[in-house]
Amino acid sequence: MKNSAWVFFVLISIVLFAVTSVVSVGPKYVGGSYYESGNFQESFDYKIQEIGPILLSRLDVDEEIENLQVEPYEVEQYRVYYGSQIDQIRMVQEQYQEMINEAEQNGESVIKEELEKVRDNKIAEIREMDDDTVREKILSAKKEVLRKYDAHISNAVSQVKVNQQSLAYKLKNVETGESFVFGDINEEAAYSKVFNQKEGYLTVSSIDQNYSQENDELEALSIYNLYELVGDESSQFSGTFIIPKNMVSNEQLAEMRHYEQSKWYFIATCMLGLLSAAGAFWLYRKKKVEVLIIPMPNWIRQLSLEWRIGGILVSVFGLFCTYYPLTERIDGMRYDHLIGVNIVNTGLLYIFLIVFLTLTIVQLIWLFNDFQNNNFKQLWKNSSIPKLTGMIQEVFLKRSLGNQFVMLLVVVFLAGLGLGGVVILPVLIVAYAPLFVLVFLPAMYLLVKRVANYNKLAIATEQMAKGQLIGDIEIRGKSVFAEHAKHLNKLREGVRMSQSEQAKSERLKTELITNVSHDLRTPLTSIITYTDLLKKPDLTNEERLSYVAILDRKSQRLKTLIEDLFEVSKMASGNMELHKQKVDLSQLMQQALAEHEEEIQGANLDFRVTPPAKSLHAYVDGQKWWRVLDNLIVNSIKYTLPGTRVYVTLKEEDGCALFIIKNVTRYELGEDVDELFERFKRADTSRHTEGSGLGLAISQSIVDLHGGSMRIELDGDLFKVTVSIQTI
Incomplete structure (x- = not known):
């Protein structure tokens, strides 16, 4: 990539980050101050709500205790929660029995007697418990919770009075008219807030929101906090709250410095974004071709699609890892104690973010260009994803084997998951052990058997490849391996x-x-x-x-x-080309025999010819078919034992014309009939007779070209040739 293109996209990355910063945190810093920030408002509201239920609107516990009541449904709910009388007695018995047994084993007789006494007393209370007793227990529990809350408020008064030293206020209860004044609200204020009918009254709860109560008796009634016991009582106030300048805490001063520091980070980011936008626009106007054409390095072009996508994911991961810490610093949520360290860390984060953002943009452009230039198809074709998809499909080419493979994977996964569960919770061994024996072990046996069969096939294939x-x-x-073994045996044969x-x-x-x-x-x-x-x-x-x-x-x-x-x-x-026409096979046979009449008589042979009852016709090349008959007749003349008969027959059978010659051979032929069709094969192995040894081979080839058949039969010295051709 050319340098101008690099610079252009670095500038674009700076502009993009500046835009996101303006959108996300811009409203917080543009025209605002620390006292308008969300962090300060949250802290200020917390201080008000802290002093509210203790100094401004304290709950009258004595009055609430006098107004306490126990409803009939609460008595019934209490009884249902703890179960029937028998259930409660059983629970107490089980609760103390283990401790009693332990004391007995340790020889602690006194402790054993005390535990038995406490157990018996509780059981006695349960037996004597009626509705009035339950009502009294509930009422007592409610009073206890209120008294504990009152004690909590009394203990918190001194600390809250110390915390309110950084405030000054003058408030008036809207309902009762009672006034509350602390400090001088006329002092020079760093921050002030007015509450009235126009701006909105200050609403203060009478219950400390940070207080939590625990009581077993009230849990039976699903009462888990004070609101559910006395209701959400609150009061409204009008007046003014201020933070005097001379009372600003060191913590607030530090937060103010952090706010101003983050504000300068934001301003610097915006300024860099504007300068980068101007620089990018100038580059685009001056070097449009250079910044828009982004040549891809050869080493990246040679990477597969997985590596290309992996590179994009790595740069995106780096982008997120730097973006959020950097935006938190700009948003004033993360600080270093030393200003120099803070600036250096922020600067490094900024540089890394721009680098990762630039790499992400450029890699996406390269991938998009490949998609437009139809190179993406080649990338996809060469990637491992379609190969993996193809492999998965190939797993199920034999569906039974694929299903077994998936089932084994599921069983092994569940077995490992179950083993982990047993390690965490040993009681699961009760369910895991039968499943292990009935499911996992048979699956492992099947797996071992399949691997053994595969090894047998692999070794046999290797031996066959070596020619053994x-x-x-x-x-x-009937498994896939058994079928494969059958096929391999056929291949071996x-x-x-x-x-x-x-x-x-x-x-x-x-x-x-x-x-x-x-x-x-x-x-x-x-x-x-x-x-x-x-x-x-x-x-x-x-x-x-x-x-x-x-x-x-x-x-x-x-x-x-x-x-x-x-x-x-x-x-x-x-x-060889054939010129087929309709030929009278009977006439052709007679002509072939007539051609060799003198040779037949000179050879001292008796030819017995049996013509068909009617003329037989076939579509053949007359010259080539005559060559077949001529070769067979010449062959019989040369190799028939003198003084014997030669039987020549032409007949029709099942729509085919059969030409048959039978004779007694002059030479011993052996038993291998197929060798007689081989080229230059002659009955006279000494090769003293005339002939080329190609007669039968030529005849066989001509018959095959016509779609007929030629068969030789030997029975001792009896030689028989049968030629068959379709008739019309």
Whole structure:
């Protein structure tokens, strides 16, 4: 922040404090004096009320005693307060029994006899008590209270006469005409006050307001003060009260100095406020842009919303901690004995207040600017408040677990609260102990069980993260942790299967590389070899033609391998496009078989073909679907045991066309059917036969692209392939 901006807001803070001072204490000092202050008026009224019931309007106790009466309802109230006769006797018995037992244990026989005698006398009085006796006890109690009050007033007369030495007055009782004169009211007065019909009479109570009486008998009648016994008797007076200048007490002189000191503090505050207002106005006129644009330091911008609000609260707290002591000094309520110390302390308070007020204003402006610039949303997003709210919501994602958490917190809180109550009031153990056993201990058992289950899950998860295969996690019940354990067991099984699949994939990948290398290298080696042979100049024409024929055959073989590999790659990547149309599957099967008629006859195989009863049609890519049938027929020709039958069937079942080929294999296939779908997998593991090993893989991919299914079944040497596609 630029220096001019700092100065501007310091001046604004001084102006604000000056305004609050004028509003709060201005009426007290503007055009006023010490004798018009509230403190003096309160002290002056207290002196008058002090001498009133003792010297001016003293209660006639003898007359009041003569007028005392006991009403029937008071007798009844007295009896009800102390209970029935049996209740009163029981109370006396219990009151003295403990003391009698203690005296007996200590061997104090004399004290025991006296206590028993007093107890028996009281019980006897209770038995003999009738309405007249109760009335007499009440009347006696009332007289006793009045006599004690009269004694209190008599004892206070001398002290009150001393206290009135600082006053002079001439008063007249408005009702009786009786006059009261003390001192000379014509002396030069520091302060005077007149009471008359126009200004208002002086009302003086006949009862000392500071007097309090205690009497067990009258408490039964709910009489706790003298007003309730004799009524609020008061008198009105006219006349004049003065404080002579020569009788002003040192205490009043000190209060007067404090008042003047506080008045100067107020004036100084107002003057500073006016000068600051002028300075702030000048800065605003001269450097408007600088004082209104308040750049925020980077370190504050990087703080989260909680720290920003915390900074504002700290400055506000400091503001209150300095504002009230400072306003009390200006209001004349707090003083130091030494004027220098008082000025220094007041000045320090003033400086700290302005600093805290300035910091509060500036921080609020920064926050307001963030709100206007839409930075407040980012502040809110990065704060802990929405995160905490989100965490609380996440606690109840599993409602049962969230409810258990809240219940445990409540139980633990109440258990701690109850324990504190037992420490303070041990008798509460009677109620606390059953609740502790029936509520707190089961809750703690549940908490320990949940923590133990969580630890089991955490350790199992850690082991799984390290790739370790663990056994089933056993957590009984239907809790959230039990469900989580079930899910973790499923995940463990999935990891195990994934690891198995990964191992299998690695093995097949190795075989793939080996098979591809072998199948590509064999024709390539032949091509290189016969190419070198063709370079010899002494070759005969027959040998040259023979070599060329071999090169052509091996080239075609290499071309077929590469094309099949490229086609499989396209299918695996999803780049294969289908051009579907309505195709007669029966006719397509017949064409595929006709293409290989010569090969079938040359292979010494008996093909048994079972066509469908009617034509079957499906929406397929005719060229691709023909490739499927061609691959399966070629596969059966290559790998069927010579001299055996091959069964080819096309039929409809449940709205699907089923193409089935069954044959007896020439080579032992093993039991793993899925491996036959792998690329470059061949029944002839020695790889002496023609073929790329991609036939079944290509067929499987084409069938999958059409949304059909292809299934292989093995039963010993019996090989069966079933292709299914939806018909129309």
